[in-house]
Amino acid sequence: MAVEDWLLLRRYSVTTVVVLATTTLLMACIAVYLLSLLRLRIKQKSLWKVPGPPAVSFITGNITQLYHAGAAKFHEHINQTYGRVIRVTGFLWDTQLIVSDPKACTTILLKEQDIFDESDWSIECNLRSFGPGLLSILGAHHRKQRKQLNPVFSVKHMRSMVPLFHIITRQLHDVLHTKAADGSQEIDMLDWFGRLALELVAQGGLGYTFNSLDPDAEDNEYRKAMKEYIPTMTGLQVLLPFSSLISRWPSWLLRFGAKFVPLPMLHNAIRITDVMHRYTKEVFDEKRALLEKGDDMFKHQLSEGKDIISVLMKTNGNASEEDMLPEEEILGQMSTLIFAATDTTSTALSRILLLLAQHPEVQEKLRQELNEAHSRAGETELGYDELIELPYLEAVCRETLRAYPPLSFIGRVARADTTLPLYQPIQTEQGPVSSLFVPRGTTVTVNILGTNRDPSIWGADAAEWKPERWLAPLPESVSQARIPGVYSNTLTFLGGGRACIGFKFSQLEMKVVLSQLIRAFRFSPSKSEIVWRFGGITTPSVKGSTALVPQLPILLERV
CATH class of the missing domain: 1.20.5 (Single alpha-helices involved in coiled-coils or other helix-helix interfaces)
Structure with a gap:
């Protein structure tokens, strides 16, 4: 040879x-x-004995029914048919639970929150998208970060944010006032609320402006990325069965491997992540340079150093070595804050405005309360104390967040074998069951919408939007259920150690915005039929629209 x-x-x-x-x-x-x-x-x-809908596919189970854009009707159907504990089928015949039983939710969110934690898929997506912030870490590490962040979400700090919120909202008021100069106009309010929410959290959270409310400015690259994030990550759920394998790969290897995967959503996710990181890094470097020159330099910033991240950086600089957060974790908080506070707030405001447009008598009653409050205060804008003392404004906000939470559910995974106690027994073929054995690795979804609308807790009219229910004593069944939420006996902002840390920030934003816009404009439904598309965050769109772009056309005119 x-x-x-x-x-x-x-x-x-x-x-x-x-x-x-x-x-x-x-x-x-x-x-x-x-x-x-x-x-x-x-x-x-x-768990097979738990009642639930039949699987429609051996591979995907009920997944296509549960998570597509029009899934709201399916969720309504299974809530009414199967009750507070529902068995559904995931990928490859995975048995999962959807839970709205208040005692079970208390176990998941409070008593055994270290066992029922975020899924590996959720943690990995958040970690690779935002960095090591509150949404992407677990256990003691999460508690440490939350301890550092709690002071910047205190009532004292929120009180100081009100004047800034009014200034930013006034910009939107002026834009809408100009657009309605010639009478009633149809405006896509979701777009403008998205701009407003981004600017509120950018200036109030980061001390930075994207100039989102400038009608002549081009759409900011960061805002474009934020608008694409949720649809992109929803599209990547095709990778969910492989999450346990992917989570073990380092970022550099994932990025390298992604180049050879013919999945445009994956390439788009990497681009979005890069845009978000670049912007937050620029803001962080600017703030760090100011901090090194002394606290007085913060006073020359847009927010005069009162924004959340400026306060966090100053507090962090004075913290003990044990409590101090490293740079990458502060960067993670910045990205997390913008993401968590933008779409949820804009969607909640959009829902409130549409409901007020559909119920003109409620809108007029709210306008009257706001006008009277302004007359009493003798101020151009209402302050913190005046806003929180308005009962009808509070009722409108509470009822909307109860009946239409921006997030309808949140997923958890059992990280150890455990037993889930139930508030009321469920009926199975073998008889009533008052607790369930949940093996390690089982997905358990907290049914926020199902809990908030449970007729046995809220009454026969639980599915109706009735702000007046908050102006009278609630049914005894509400207090007896002991719903483990941080907000008004609901799960809208969850509960326990992973409850939404910024829910007071969000509430205050909404009240400031409504206090200005309802007094200045009258809102009416447009001719377009609005449908709400189910997903990570429920969003409005026009029925029959082929573009499937979230939008909310509403008629407005000057008062």
């Missing part, structure tokens, strides 16, 4: 060995993964 032939044969042999070794390793990983799934499915056998 010639030397050249021997070398060629040897090269082919080496290549064959490498291919075989790689294939064997891959097959071994898949086998281990499938065996772990099989073991979980066997342990979940005890």
Whole structure:
């Protein structure tokens, strides 16, 4: 045999060995993964007795019914049919629970919150998107960050934010006032509320402006990225079955591998992440430079150093070495804050405005209360104390957030075998059951909407929007249920250690915005029929629109 032939044969042999070794390793990983799934499915056998809808696919179970844009009707159906604990089927016959039972929710969110925590998929998505912020860390690490952030969301600090919120809202008021100069105009209020919410959290949270409310300015790159984030991440749920494998890969390897994956959503997710990180890093570097020059330099900022991140950085600088947050974690808080406070606030405001447009008598009653409050205060804008003491404004906000929470559910995964107690027994083929064994690895979804609208808790009119229910004593069944939420006996802002830390910030924003706009404009429904598309955050769109772009056209005119 010639030397050249021997070398060629040897090269082919080496290549064959490498291919075989790689294939064997891959097959071994898949086998281990499938065996772990099989073991979980066997342990979940005890949950098969829980009532629930039949799976429509062996591969995807009920997933396509639960998470598509028009899934609201399906959720309404299973809530009414199967009650407070519902068994559904996930990928590859995975048994999951959807829970609105208040005692079970208390266990999930409070008593055993370290067992029922975010899924690996959720943690990984948030970590790779926003960095190590509150949404992407667990356990003691999460509690440490929350301890540092609590002071900047105190009532004292929120009180100091009101004048800034009024200034920003006045910009939107002036834009709308100009647009309505010639009479009633149809305006896409979701777009403008999105701009407003971004500017409120940018200036109030970061001390930075995106100039979002300038009608002549081009759409900011960051705002474009934020608008694309949720649809993009929703599209990436096709990777959910492989989350346990992907979560173990370092970021550099994922980025490298993504180049060879023909999945445009994945490439878009990387681009969005890069845009968000670049902007937050620029803001952080600017603030750090000011801090090094002394606290007085913060007074020359847009927010005069009262924004959340400026206060956090100053507090962090004075913290003990044990409590101090590293740079990457402050950057994580910045991205997390903007994401968490933009779409949820704009969606909540959009829902309130549409409901007020559809109920002109409620709108007029609210306008009257606001006018009277302004007359009493003798001020151009209402301060913190005046805003929180307005009962009808509070009732409108509470009822909207109860009946139409921006997030309809939140997922948790049992990280250890445990037992879930129930407020009321559920009926199974074997008889009533008052507790459920939940094996490690089981997905348990907290049904926010189902709890907020439970007729056995809120009454037969639980599904109706009735602000007046908050002006009288609530039914005894509400207090007896002991719903573990941080806000008005609801789960809108969750409860426990992972409850929304900025819910007071969000409430205050909404009240400031409504106090200005309702006094200045009268809102009416447009001719377009509005449908609310189900998802991570429920968003409005025009029925029949082929573009599927979230929007909320509403008629407004000057008062």
